[in-house]
Amino acid sequence: MHRLRTCAVRLRPLTTSQAAQTVGPKRPITATYTRTFQSIRCYTAPVASEPFLNGTSSNYVEEMYYAWLENPKSVHKSWDVFFRNANAGAPPGTAYQSPLGLTATPQLSSLVGAQPNVEKLVEDHLAVQSLIRAYQVMGHHNAHLDPLGISCVNFDDAPVSSGFQDVDAVKERLQVLTVGGFYGLDESDLEKVFRLPTTTFIGGPESALPLKEIIRRLEMAYCQHIGVEFMFINDLEQCQWIRQKFETPGVMQFTLEEKRTLLARMVRSTRFEEFLQKKWSAEKRFGLEGCESLIPSLKTIIDVSSASGVEYVIMGMPHRGRLNVLANVIRKELEQIFCQFDSKLEAADEGSGDVKYHLGMYHRRINRVTDRNITLSLVANPSHLEAADPVVQGKTKAEQFYCGDNDGNRVMSILLHGDAAFAGQGIVYETFHLSDLPSYTTHGTVHVVVNNQIGFTTDPRMARSSPYPTDVARVVNAPIFHVNADDPEAVMYVCKVAAEWRATFHKDVVVDLVCYRRMGHNEMDEPMFTQPLMYKQIKKQKPVLQKYAEKLIADGTVSRQEYEEEIAKYDKICEEAYARSKDEKILHIKHWLDSPWPGFFTLDGQPKSMSCPSTGLTEENLNHIGQVASSVPVEDFTIHGGLSRILKSRGEMVRNRTVDWALGEYMAFGSLLKEGIHVRLSGQDVERGTFSHRHHVLHDQNVDKRICIPMNHMAPDQAPYTVCNSSLSEYGVLGFELGFAMASPNALILWEAQFGDFHNTAQCIIDQFICPGQAKWVRQNGIVLLLPHGMEGMGPEHSSARPERFLQMCNDDPDVMPNITDDFAVQQLYDCNWIVVNCSTPGNYFHVVRRQILLPFRKPLIVFTPKSLLRHPEARSSFDEMLPGTHFQRLIPEGGATASERPGEVKRLILCTGKVYYELTKERKSRGMEGTVAIARMEQLSPFPFDQVKAESERFTNADLVWCQEEHKNQGYYDYVKPRIRTTIQRAKPVWYAGRGPAAAPATGNKNTHLMELRRFLDTAFDLEAFTDQQ
């Protein structure tokens, strides 16, 4: 309203030259231009009463006025008359009067001649502007997106009638906004010429068009085979960019060469599936039939990105069309794909492998269109739909990080989705929310949805409550380009624009390929059971290749003979590869590795050694890191008083040659950084630490956003340290860090849960990737999970990180005593699927973290980290335990002088792990039982320290054996350790249990009950008669 008044005021008194001076040359179409007006705003009451100048009309009048100032002929005659009247000095209010009023002013009437109804004229122009906007906002609802033409059927009698199926209502709405509707435009207006606002590009070089032509061009831009959903984006420049791409007349024209390439790609895509169907008709392959244009779509995105400088594309995709993508986009050798169909081939690699449509891939080649090198990697994934999304993003971020690609110009990700999964899986949303966070952004992902309008047997009416499967992308303002996948040229165009969008704005974008699924969910499935009408239609549907070929043959782009030759050529390629695949004798899963680590292994993929050097540090080094940890390494930086005290006490610890938990961690991270190892710690509130013990980021108390990360002031040639508070997502962030850790073995990547139990919202990443990743995909990963754990009387939640679950998934055999060789400890680590530890001292935590990197191979590490031990005066380690020559202790034996000197007198050996050790030693001391009860700590639970448990049990031959834990009996470690201890001692003795009884919840909500339970199991642990009557 303000801008309107300003404009109206200016219309009246200014001459052309005055006005030109005020507003300057023609304004660029940018988000800033409105600000120019705000600064010269003035309000005058009389003109505010003009009836037609209200609301959004002011923009329009303004635009028209400036155009008129530049060239009076550029606006419709009636506007010309109107502006001349106004400039000629019509008093306030009268320039806008009805024709009667105008003609009543003889002076003006002689100036401009006979007047039309100005009010109607303005209304009509406003209506046209609204019409244009309506197409931009809602045109996609009227586009012909569905190749089957069934998405608009009347679903009124469907069991559920809301959301997506309400297409008629949407149409009606658009109708109201168009000719004959709400704005009062009618047939008689169709020939009238209207000035086009600057928010449209349909005019091309023309600034005004007849209404008929305006509608035709809008229909062409928004209601054909492309539906552009973008008007929710709150950035004018971005909206203008999109409008220009889709509205400019003639944008969708392709050269002969482009059309031929497109046809050749369609041939490959289609014939590949046909070939597989012919050879293995009884095999599941999740074919692409019905969405063959996916292949040219991905190739276009890659071509355009390569042209803009991208060298590495990391992709994630589900089952559908995966083999086709491997063959025709990534260009894996066809024989390698075909031999996956031969189940008799034996795998050469260790591990259990995975089905062919889950395997990953890494390939470097020349992009034929751009003649530049391009590396393509498809991340291996489990069946769990969308689970690979954050993993792909993390890997992409890491690749960008390691090559210094700060803006994503050289490395990018493409994510493919199914329509049902994209709408249904929450991880899609969690991943989108990482897309613009500084430590997680990959600077724009191109998402491609294979929207075959069905998920297994469920159609969209039952699968989602939103109009499109892509609506989730709107939360991050990603434009969404819906396209009818039966029009390969339209597909190619939107993919080109999507890649350009990513290169221009470095933000996410979605291509929604609306298609169909010609077969059932897989090739063995009968879709007519559940979707009879849809599949009747599908059977009638002419394959897209045939349609496109006929079109190109008809317009002379190719001859029928050329087309047939192209088919024959590709069929021959397939046949020859098939013949070669028959010669393969062995399967190499290694050939399907998505992230090779060149130089880390020997040439045949083995670790370069089977030993681990000492993880200790020199006194000097410990001192140096300790000093950094206890100081503020920048000038004039005011930290919080409480933090000053923390740093001071760290300084004292360093002088006393001791570390607490936080300082032990500092020593581990700091030393690795100094050794050139990038360290990245991510998770909720990790910068300070949930328990306020870490403080890796200092905040200036006087200057907003001024921070200091002392860890990055370690040494001039150190590796960078990344510590980042994450979004409140476990699934997304853990997946992301796992992906980050995939990129390089020479980095320590840690994810910390706020409390250990919250890891279960990321269970899929743990179960599907971390635990079995190497077995399925021969891919090692050294990610570290820090899971705060411990029964502190805090209630059922916040207590247990569920050690039992991690232990249950360890692959070591409980019933087989392994051969104890010299390199047993390392060999065991090499053979395991992951390492599970519960350290009782900061020194041991320090060692296990450093060991992660000093090992010659990579395994995931699960660490149950303490809460009360963070500040426990006894949970400290001396520098002596961290000096050169020291190692991580898998088991800390009983170290007390009394028990050690007279081991024969020890009546009980209690084995335990973690914090309960401190409760046990306190109780032992109070009972004066140091001579009769020995306590050993199992720091590494898995792989199980068979050798050290054996040695410790043999030390105390007269002792009975007790496993003591603070967790409930059906939880914690008992079920894991018991059979292994029994195997170690050759079942010579029972393993008694002292701990909480079985329970459904991890802990009681009542503090008293908690303490009573503790007392009870401590009593049992120290009652030497407790088990005498038991067998």
Ligand SMILES: Cc1ncc(C[n+]2csc(CCOP(=O)(O)OP(=O)(O)O)c2C)c(N)n1
């Ligand atoms: C998390 C998860 N839940 C369930 C399944 C079982 N499942 C496999 S495919 C599929 C349908 C997927 O539909 P859509 O995403 O549209 O992909 P399409 O198969 O249609 O290409 C389902 C439910 C799965 N793989 N992952």
Ligand SMILES: [Mg+2]
């Ligand atoms: Mg689907």
